[in-house]
Amino acid sequence: MKPASFILLLSLLLPMSAFATSQVSDQIAPEAATGNQFQSLVIAKKHMVVTANPHASEAAFAILKQSGSAIDAMIAAQLVLGLVEPQSSGIGGGAFLLYYDQKSKQLLSFDGRETAPSKATSELFIDANQKPMGFFDAVVGGRSVGVPGVIDLMWQTHQQYGKLPWPKLFAPAIQLAQQGFQVSPRLAQLVAMDQARLKQHPSTRSYFFDAADQPITAGYILKNPSYAKSLKIIAEQGRNGFYQGILANQIVKAVQNHSTNPGLLSLTDLTQYQIKTRPNTCVQYQQDYQVCGMGLPSSGGLTVGQILALSERANIAQYTANSASAWRIIGDASRLAFADRAKYMADPDFVENNSEALLSPDYLEKRAQLIKQSKVALPQVNAGQPELLAKQAQNWGIQTSQSLPSTTHLVIHDQTGNIVSMTSSIENAFGARLMVGGFLLNNQLTDFSFQAEANGKPIANRVQANKRPRSSMSPTLVFKHNKPYLALGSPGGSRIINYVSQALIAHLTWGMPLQQAIELPHLVNQSGTFELEQGTSSKQLKTELIKLGYNTIEKDLNSGLHGFIITEQGIESGVDPRREGLALGE
Numbered sequence: 001m002k003p004a005s006f007i008l009l010l011s012l013l014l015p016m017s018a019f020a021t022s023q024v025s026d027q028i029a030p031e032a033a034t035g036n037q038f039q040s041l042v043i044a045k046k047h048m049v050v051t052a053n054p055h056a057s058e059a060a061f062a063i064l065k066q067s068g069s070a071i072d073a074m075i076a077a078q079l080v081l082g083l084v085e086p087q088s089s090g091i092g093g094g095a096f097l098l099y100y101d102q103k104s105k106q107l108l109s110f111d112g113r114e115t116a117p118s119k120a121t122s123e124l125f126i127d128a129n130q131k132p133m134g135f136f137d138a139v140v141g142g143r144s145v146g147v148p149g150v151i152d153l154m155w156q157t158h159q160q161y162g163k164l165p166w167p168k169l170f171a172p173a174i175q176l177a178q179q180g181f182q183v184s185p186r187l188a189q190l191v192a193m194d195q196a197r198l199k200q201h202p203s204t205r206s207y208f209f210d211a212a213d214q215p216i217t218a219g220y221i222l223k224n225p226s227y228a229k230s231l232k233i234i235a236e237q238g239r240n241g242f243y244q245g246i247l248a249n250q251i252v253k254a255v256q257n258h259s260t261n262p263g264l265l266s267l268t269d270l271t272q273y274q275i276k277t278r279p280n281t282c283v284q285y286q287q288d289y290q291v292c293g294m295g296l297p298s299s300g301g302l303t304v305g306q307i308l309a310l311s312e313r314a315n316i317a318q319y320t321a322n323s324a325s326a327w328r329i330i331g332d333a334s335r336l337a338f339a340d341r342a343k344y345m346a347d348p349d350f351v352e353n354n355s356e357a358l359l360s361p362d363y364l365e366k367r368a369q370l371i372k373q374s375k376v377a378l379p380q381v382n383a384g385q386p387e388l389l390a391k392q393a394q395n396w397g398i399q400t401s402q403s404l405p406s407t408t409h410l411v412i413h414d415q416t417g418n419i420v421s422m423t424s425s426i427e428n429a430f431g432a433r434l435m436v437g438g439f440l441l442n443n444q445l446t447d448f449s450f451q452a453e454a455n456g457k458p459i460a461n462r463v464q465a466n467k468r469p470r471s472s473m474s475p476t477l478v479f480k481h482n483k484p485y486l487a488l489g490s491p492g493g494s495r496i497i498n499y500v501s502q503a504l505i506a507h508l509t510w511g512m513p514l515q516q517a518i519e520l521p522h523l524v525n526q527s528g529t530f531e532l533e534q535g536t537s538s539k540q541l542k543t544e545l546i547k548l549g550y551n552t553i554e555k556d557l558n559s560g561l562h563g564f565i566i567t568e569q570g571i572e573s574g575v576d577p578r579r580e581g582l583a584l585g586e
Contacts, residue, residue, distance in 0.1 A: 041515055042573040044413075044585025049073055050562040050573055051410040052088065052491075054582040055181060056080040059172035060412060061584040063164065070414040071099070071161040072169055074422055075154045077410050079173035083227055084181055085580075086440050087190050087429045088408040088491065091230075091242065092251075093442040094149040095424030096294045098280075098475045099157065100484050102417035107477060109294050111276040112153030112424075113468040114146030114444040117264040118272075122452035124264075124445065124463045132450035140197055140433050141261025142254065144443035146469070147273045148242075150424060155239035156275050161418070170235035177228035177438070180221040186580050188218040190429055203254070203435035227438025243270045247437055254436045278348075281355055283309050286317075289508055290479040295355065297347040300423075300474025300497055302355050306337035306367075307501040309359070313368035317509050321520060324544035330505065331525030331550070332371045334498060335381040338526045342398050343383040346460035347468045351396075357388035377549035381528075397454030399461050407473065407491030409562050413571050421487040421563075423473035423496070444469055474500045476563075478508070486514070488563035490576070498524045499559040507565075514565050514574035522557040525550070533557040 042048070049060040060077035068076075074097075082090030089095070097110040116124075124143065125133045138144055158166055191198065191208045192215045198204045199213075207224070209215055216222060234241040241247065248270045255263040281301030282292040285308050293301020310333035319326035344354050357363065363386040370378060383398065407425035426432075426442040434441045447469035452462040461470040472494045478486035486507070490499040499522060506517035521536035529551040532538040542552050561576040564583070573583030 042583040042585045043570040044573075045570050046415040046586050048413045048564050048571040048573060048583065048585040049077065049410070050564060050575055050581060050583040051077050051081065052408045052560055052562065052579050052581045053081060053085050053184070054580065055084045055176060056410070057582040057584050060410075061586075062172065063169065064412070064414055065586065066164065068169075068414070069161055069163040069416070070412040070418040070420040071157045072164045073412045073414065074410065074420045075158060075162075075169040076172050077412070078150065078154065078422075078424060079170060079231060080176060081408055081410075081424075082439055083173055083177050083224060084184065085187065085408060087187065089150075089424040089426055090439045091150050091234075092148050092431065092436070092439045093424060093426035094146070094444060095153055095422055096298050096300075096471065096473045096475055097153060097157065097420065097422040098292070098294065098477050099161065100419040100477060101161065107280050107292055109278045109280050110153055110157060111278050111294070111297070111468070112149035113297055113471060114149055114442055115269070115273065116146060116445055116448070116463060116465055116467050116469070117266060117269045118465050119264040119266070120445070120463055120465050122463050125448070125450040135446065136197065137261075138446050138450070139428050139443045140200060142256060142258035142263030142265070142432065142434065143261045144427075144432050144445045145255045145263050145265055145434065145441045146444040147265065147269045148442060149273065149275060151234060151242040152239050152273055153275045166238065167235040170231045174228045174231050174235070177224040177231070180223035183216050183218055183220045183222050184580055185218040188216060188220070191215045194430055197433050198430060201258075201433055201435070204430070204433050204440075207435060207438075224438045230437035230439065243273060250436045251441065254434055254441070258434065279355075281305055281359075283359060285309070285312060285504075285508060288480050289485070290482070291476065291504065292479065293474055293476050295348070296345055296353055296470070297468045298471040298473050299341050299345040300472055300500070301476070302345060302358060303337045303341050303472075303497045304474050304476065304501045304504070305359055306340065306364070307333045307497070308504060309364045310336060310368045310371065311505060312509075313365060314371040316505060321506060321510055321512070322541070324541050324548060327523050327530070327541060327545065328377065328548050329371055330502065331523070331530060332374075332378050332381070333368075334501070334525050335378065335527060336367050336370065336384070337497075338494075339381050339383045343396050344389075344460060346470050350464055350467050351460045354386070354389055357386035360386060360388055362387065377528075379549070395457055397457035397459045399449040399454070399459050407493075407496070407560075409475065409489035409491055409560060411487040411489070411563050413487070413564060413566070417484075419477065419484055419487055421475040421477050421489055423475045423489045423491070425471075425473065425491070447471060472496045476500055476504070478504070484566055486563060486565045488561065488574070490559045490561040492557075492559050494526065495522075495524050495557065495559070498522070498526070499561055503561055503563075514563060514572060518561040518563070518574045518576050522559065524557060529553055531555045531557060
């Protein structure tokens with residue numbers, strides 16, 4: 001039973017509705033929300049899967065019931081997500097994967113991020129007038145397409161940790177593509193909202209619109225024989241079926257021959273692509289927990305880690321979730337972390353990795369003092385100067401553009417105890433609006449800074465050949481007393497970092513059950529203005545936040561937090577009601 005005070009707190013904070021979230025500006029949303037759905041708690045003893053779509057959850061769960069591994073189930077889920085949730089992720093995109101191997105007791109981080117073409121330069125998104133291109137001018141077409149990494153990620157991890165035959169994992173998606181699936185309300189609404197851009201290319205126009213040129217509607221049975229054909233090729237030929245041969249040629253042709261915005265992707269870029277293993281990024285939180293995430297080029301693990309560490313050092317535990325003082329700490333911790341992110345974080349194969357410096361206890365304590373010494377909003381926030389900072393990094397310029405991805409997150413626990421926490425993306429909703437073989441291509445290159453310099457200083461996350469753009473994806477695994485305890489992640493652009501860190505604080509510090517922590521209204525502050533989740537009780541804090549010195553704005557903040565915790569009672573699900581997710585367990 002929950003104490004009465006906790007029930008009262010939840011009644012104040014549970015969201016009433018949630019909608020879209022904007023990333024690059026207040027006007028642009030990565031993927032609009034489509035209403036809330038009730039989520040009931042699922043407790044499993046053997047295995048658990050949580051994905052953003054029921055079809056994907058069912059496919060993954062069926063694989064687990066056949067004694068498939070967590071990696072097997074991940075592959076089946078991702079292939080189905082690319083069909084039923086094409087706006088968010090797919091084989092034309094990339095992913096970051098945390099994998100806990102129960103046998104070796106190791107946490108491994110796999111980087112399946114897209115890469116810039118070998119012919120890309122820092123001028124990629126500079127127009128004829130030597131100005132940065134408009135965001136959607138850069139997105140739509142071939143220019144923004146990076147080398148996809150999802151297939152290689154699935155293939156390489158299956159070689160190491162798969163149990164069932166590779167072709168078997170493709171069967172659910174192939175069957176669903178051939179027979180057709182009911183278009184969900186979310187997909188239908190997003191197609192309707194993006195009609196102008198989706199109609200610009202014949203491939204997306206013919207798929208997402210009917211014979212009368214009207215957008216597909218909820219309940220419509222949508223078939224995708226082209227996707228089924230592509231999956232059959234990859235199922236038979238392995239990774240080479242994607243990175244070589246007919247599919248590779250189709251991808252390159254579509255990118256290079258786009259009528260208005262051609263790109264630079266080549267067959268050589270595809271054949272040379274390889275996923276990478278990265279060092280885990282972990283921080284100690286409180287005495288009991290170790291919070292681990294992806295290393296660079298994902299800024300997620302590092303920035304989430306900073307927010308948690310700064311909040312803890314600023315005594316967040318003395319407050320509750322309905323306290324404006326609590327959100328001052330979280331908000332200013334986020335501002336400090338994002339200031340470091342904008343200056344120092346990029347592909348570590350191209351710039352020096354300063355993760356150790358940015359997470360050093362002395363540096364975090366120094367930054368936390370800024371929050372502790374103030375009782376109101378920090379008037380100004382700048383990137384810090386850790387003592388361990390690499391000399392090169394001291395001269396970086398500050399990137400001002402933000403990411404705007406359309407993304408999905410899934411978590412899986414198999415009966416052996418292996419765990420997957422994976423976030424995948426094609427960047428903006430419907431990616432580059434360019435379809436090949438029944439799947440959409442990404443526009444991940446727009447995650448780079450469009451400008452190469454700021455105030456005469458090079459920007460760490462500028463475009464360079466074969467470089468991986470910085471990401472906000474934050475797949476997370478939390479260990480309690482050195483044992484796996486919590487898996488979590490979310491879509492949502494740069495706000496992924498805020499969504500994940502706030503849910504972790506709500507659960508680990510304030511003791512909220514995971515489901516309630518996920519449902520907690522969002523309050524996001526990255527650069528000074530507090531964004532309050534529209535239609536929720538977060539607005540009750542507005543007056544107090546203004547008194548503390550913040551500007552506020554009510555916005556649609558559409559997360560998709562999916563996760564689970566491992567307790568003595570079993571594996572307990574957490575599913576964000578803001579999307580169409582489903583938890584299945586046994």
